[in-house]
Amino acid sequence: MRSYDIATIEGDGIGPEVCRAAVTVLTEACGTSLLRFANFDGGALHYQRSGAVLPEDTFAACNSMHAMLHGAAGLPGVTYPDGTEVGNDLHLQLRFKLDLFANVRPIRLYAGVQSPLAGFQPGQIDYVIVRENTEGLYASRGAGVNLRGEVVTDQLVITRKGTERVAKFSFDLARRRQGAPRDGKRRVTVCDKANILRSYAFFRAVCDEVAAGYADVEIDYAYADAITVHMLKKPDFYDVIVAENMFGDIISDLGAGTVGGLGIAASAELGERHGLFQGAHGSAPDIAGQNLASPVATVLSGALMLRWLGEQHGDAALLSGADRVEQAVEAVLAEGRVVPRDLGGQASCTDMTEAICRRLR
CATH class of the missing domain: 3.40.718.10 (Isopropylmalate Dehydrogenase)
Structure with a gap:
């Protein structure tokens, strides 16, 4: 069986939580032998520490690996001298350096979402x-x-x-x-x-x-x-x-x-050879580290990643994994027992992750 190397950049705010949640779900769907994740530094906090929002080793990994999965980037007040935000520059640099010319945003009303x-x-x-x-x-x-x-x-x-x-x-x-x-x-x-x-x-x-x-x-x-x-x-x-x-x-x-809002909005930035996948929401630093964030957008972005990789490499296992992840997310939302806060519920990031994984099992 072929395996695929995925560069993850957890980033800032809720980025680490939702990125790790997506990795957990994707691993549950596809197994550890099909997907191999490696985490790399990047984002506004890393810029504060090192002066680089996208370190050279992170870019090299993104350039060489099969795909990129990103959490979120950006922190209040962390800007360049011209006033533009440092965090946004992480995916903007990747976008322009890797020629990710198509930004794909599915807009779909899922069962269980009003x-x-x-x-x-x-x-x-x-x-x-x-x-x-x-x-x-x-x-x-x-x-x-x-x-x-x-x-x-x-x-x-x-x-x-x-x-x-x-x-x-x-x-x-x-x-x-x-x-x-x-x-x-x-x-x-x-x-x-x-x-x-x-x-x-x-x-x-x-x-x-x-x-x-x-x-x-x-x-x-x-x-x-x-x-x-x-x-x-x-x-x-x-x-x-x-x-x-x-x-x-x-x-x-x-x-x-x-x-349903940005908390359920997946996105993919695609080029001829590279793909960057992340939820469309921001880093939400006000709730970071409290297990309150919804991982749904990042999980669905991970499903987009599986489908893109499956189409790129003709791999039916990845295509099946993408379908299963999307179906599991919709089944959890439709059931209405585990609902993230942005959709009116009380479920934590961990609650949503575990519920989706149970559905996959």
Whole structure:
């Protein structure tokens, strides 16, 4: 049996708790012979101690191993001289150095979770937001201009290569899915502001070119402001949404809010050869070390990792493990006996971890 080496970076705040919980669940699902985890330093606290948010040995491990599993990073007041947060720089460095161009955020309403949107039942909200992860407004990271403290500029960057590959990723993903819950149609919605800015008009035009090669997938369009309304009124219409970096960042959190919040929101940052997996929530330092955090988002991110590795390596055991982890999480939530605090219950991080593992057994 083949084995896979996973670099874990526990990070700051609740990061160590939720990362260790995910490792426990993934090991229960796949066994110790299939997955081998090795922990490495990184994050805001490590920066305070050493001056490096992403040490060289940590990056080398991330570059060489099969995948990366991250807890969370960031601490209040730990910033660079320009005011930007140190913690975010951990995954931003990995994102840009390893060219993790597709940020994948599943938005799914699980059984046992109540949506704030009236009338929507489990399964009726089930789509994926694919955010271009290396260009857009965030391409200015560290390169913007602050002129005399009077004029500050950042540039929005859209390239043909960047748009083509994230669009192709999105259409390929739609082909593997079952279509939108409302009508079963495989659909990619392009989120932009093509009516105002040339950069977004170019983004849409390149997506149109890619769409021509996918006759079996419908293309749809939504302006970034209007889609925030549509995601609330007709979330069942969506299958895959592709967006520029900043817009994708914003609507991903909105989508998470419709299915239970960031505590249940998984994410994957994918490139041609590398994958980084972490919950979409922050480090929540106010509850760190108290066993209060929910590990669900990180566990579900771990399931995304198993599925990605399984597809990359043609490994049915990993694909089966991904399905089993997701089913175990949903079964625990649906049962309603062990419910994390962010979903209205009292379960601790340990309680949730043990309940998911019992389901797997």
